[in-house]
Amino acid sequence: MFDDINDLYQQVILDHCKKPRNFHEMPACSCSAQGFNPLCGDNLKLFLTLDGDVIKDASFVGSGCCISKASASLLTENVKGKTKAEAEKMFELVREMVTTGQVTGDVAKLAVFAGVYKYPARVKCAILAWHALIGALKGEAAPVSTENEQT
Amino acid sequence: MSDTKTIDWSKLRADFPILHQQVHGKPLVYFDNAATSQKPRAVIDALVHYYEHDNANVHRGIHELSNRATNAFEAARTRTAKFINAKSADEIIFTRGTTESINLVAATWGAKHLKAGDVILLTELEHHSNLVPWQMLAAKTGAKLAYVPVTGDDGVLDLSQLDALLTPAVKIFSMVHISNSMGTVNPVAEMCARAKKLGIVTLVDGAQSAGHLPVDVQTIGCDFFAFSGHKICGPTGIGVLYGRTEVLATMPPYQGGGEMILSVGYQKSDFKPAPHRFEAGTPDISGPIGLHAAMDYLDAIGRANIWRHDQELANYAAEQLGSLKNIRIFGPKNNRAGLVSFLLKDVHAHDVVTLADQGGVALRGGHHCTQPLMHKLGVESTARASFYFYNTKAEVDTFIEVIKEIQKFFAA
Numbered sequence: 001m002f003d004d005i006n007d008l009y010q011q012v013i014l015d016h017c018k019k020p021r022n023f024h025e026m027p028a029c030s031c032s033a034q035g036f037n038p039l040c041g042d043n044l045k046l047f048l049t050l051d052g053d054v055i056k057d058a059s060f061v062g063s064g065c066c067i068s069k070a071s072a073s074l075l076t077e078n079v080k081g082k083t084k085a086e087a088e089k090m091f092e093l094v095r096e097m098v099t100t101g102q103v104t105g106d107v108a109k110l111a112v113f114a115g116v117y118k119y120p121a122r123v124k125c126a127i128l129a130w131h132a133l134i135g136a137l138k139g140e141a142a143p144v145s146t147e148n149e150q151t
Numbered sequence: 152m153s154d155t156k157t158i159d160w161s162k163l164r165a166d167f168p169i170l171h172q173q174v175h176g177k178p179l180v181y182f183d184n185a186a187t188s189q190k191p192r193a194v195i196d197a198l199v200h201y202y203e204h205d206n207a208n209v210h211r212g213i214h215e216l217s218n219r220a221t222n223a224f225e226a227a228r229t230r231t232a233k234f235i236n237a238k239s240a241d242e243i244i245f246t247r248g249t250t251e252s253i254n255l256v257a258a259t260w261g262a263k264h265l266k267a268g269d270v271i272l273l274t275e276l277e278h279h280s281n282l283v284p285w286q287m288l289a290a291k292t293g294a295k296l297a298y299v300p301v302t303g304d305d306g307v308l309d310l311s312q313l314d315a316l317l318t319p320a321v322k323i324f325s326m327v328h329i330s331n332s333m334g335t336v337n338p339v340a341e342m343c344a345r346a347k348k349l350g351i352v353t354l355v356d357g358a359q360s361a362g363h364l365p366v367d368v369q370t371i372g373c374d375f376f377a378f379s380g381h382k383i384c385g386p387t388g389i390g391v392l393y394g395r396t397e398v399l400a401t402m403p404p405y406q407g408g409g410e411m412i413l414s415v416g417y418q419k420s421d422f423k424p425a426p427h428r429f430e431a432g433t434p435d436i437s438g439p440i441g442l443h444a445a446m447d448y449l450d451a452i453g454r455a456n457i458w459r460h461d462q463e464l465a466n467y468a469a470e471q472l473g474s475l476k477n478i479r480i481f482g483p484k485n486n487r488a489g490l491v492s493f494l495l496k497d498v499h500a501h502d503v504v505t506l507a508d509q510g511g512v513a514l515r516g517g518h519h520c521t522q523p524l525m526h527k528l529g530v531e532s533t534a535r536a537s538f539y540f541y542n543t544k545a546e547v548d549t550f551i552e553v554i555k556e557i558q559k560f561f562a563a
Contacts, residue, residue, distance in 0.1 A: 001509070001510055001553065001556045002510070002556065002560055004509060005506060005509045009506075009560070014561070018561075039518070040501055040517055040531075041518065041525075041531025043531070063531065064499060065499035065500075065501040066499060066502045067502070121501075122505060
């Protein structure tokens with residue numbers, strides 16, 4: 001019945017939503033940030049451990065829809081070992097991909113989110129963890145939300 | 152009113168042009184009626200007729216078109232009074248919807264009658280539209296909010312606590328008639344009677360009830376009753392506030408401007424009595440005209456019949472969903488209104504709604520503008536199917552099949 005939806009719920013996404021990776025708190029983290037979309041209830045907290053400019057470790061906890069959880073899970077895998085600048089660059093690539101469908105750089109496994117742009121109501125779910133990442137890197141104290149803006 | 156046996160429900164379905172389409176290659180199953188209803192041809196035609204033949208500004212004109220527009224506008228007011236059995240058309244105020252109706256009461260009645268220490272009594276089932284205006288009023292006046300509690304997932308109010316909550320400090324009791332997220336039907340006549348004995352003013356939020364069951368504001372005994380046109384087959388942007396004459400007479404104007412004045416000077420103005428006192432500026436004219444057509448349409452079917460049909464579909468859907476595993480169903484066991492809220496284990500409501508949409512089924516997922524209630528029940532959101540008279544049992548079967556497929560999809 002759901003043949004057309006596989007571009008949104010790709011196997012990798014389903015796998016990460018059911019078995020999220022790096023799904024734990026990180027008490028000794030260098031920085032953290034909360035991503036919260038009160039309208040739909042997606043609520044996650046992202047933790048980063050930095051070694052100088054390099055993200056040594058990343059994890060998250062929280063609850064939300066399949067897309068937001070899988071996105072957070074894949075994010076934590078993706079940003080480990082990246083510098084802050086590389087992570088910010090990845091955020092830009094992911095944002096462009098989920099809003100336009102255009103992939104203009106090497107997004108590795110994150111390419112599974114390329115179909116999200118066809119579901120405008122779900123873009124905010126896919127990008128929430130990435131906004132939390134930027135929030136954490138910038139030391140934002142207030143939770144970030146992706147509900148009231150064009151991502 | 153028609154008898155159930157004589158109603159050809161499928162023929163009524165043909166009156167709704169929008170229902171006959173495919174979505175994602177599947178026949179549309181529109182189960183988001185608690186958010187807004189679809190419009191029958193008669194309502195669309197009434198709007199087109201007005202704009203093609205009678206459009207003019209109301210009340211002030213002397214020319215033919217203005218007379219026609221004014222007559223149609225005021226005829227809609229009279230029709231609305233009949234629709235809810237108000238004593239007089241002067242008790243009917245046109246607003247933009249239920250939300251504005253409640254805001255109007257909070258802004259005018261509230262400003263006049265509430266002071267610090269007074270209590271506004273609500274229920275835990277309320278939609279944000281019957282919460283936030285009172286929170287704003289409380290912040291302004293120093294009044295406090297109190298709530299009749301909900302017992303649990305069945306969405307039923309614990310009315311054993313009502314007498315204890317109806318303290319002398321309570322000045323107004325505002326309650327939802329039918330819960331948009333749970334499908335609970337509150338015994339509003341009894342609740343209003345208990346408040347009225349103590350001289351407490353009452354407001355009933357009828358957004359989910361007015362178009363679904365027979366409503367008689369005199370039998371309910373409320374001082375205010377609010378509802379929206381778009382949920383009862385009428386256009387968006389038109390709503391109704393019923394106010395009992397004696398209560399309206401105590402209230403200052405809402406907004407200032409044209410239409411609501413008797414005479415205006417540079418320093419001071421005199422205002423019209425209700426209802427025009429509360430309707431400043433050029434109103435939505437086509438809205439009441441479309442609403443008039445909608446009310447005629449609904450009453451030709453008979454709201455008692457619509458209610459029976461709604462309940463049959465909702466009971467059937469709840470029963471079918473209840474036979475599935477890993478599902479949590481909300482709402483009362485008995486006397487459920489025409490909607491079912493539910494959660495699938497380990498599947499977020501938004502994923503349910505996105506997938507259902509691919510199956511052609513329009514559901515709603517989220518907190519349904521009842522965030523405090525969701526919080527109390529320990530959930531972030533639910534998925535909701537809400538029905539109207541043009542929905543069919545076969546559509547419920549399609550919906551159940553789609554839900555089963557969604558469970559399979561996420562279990563795989």
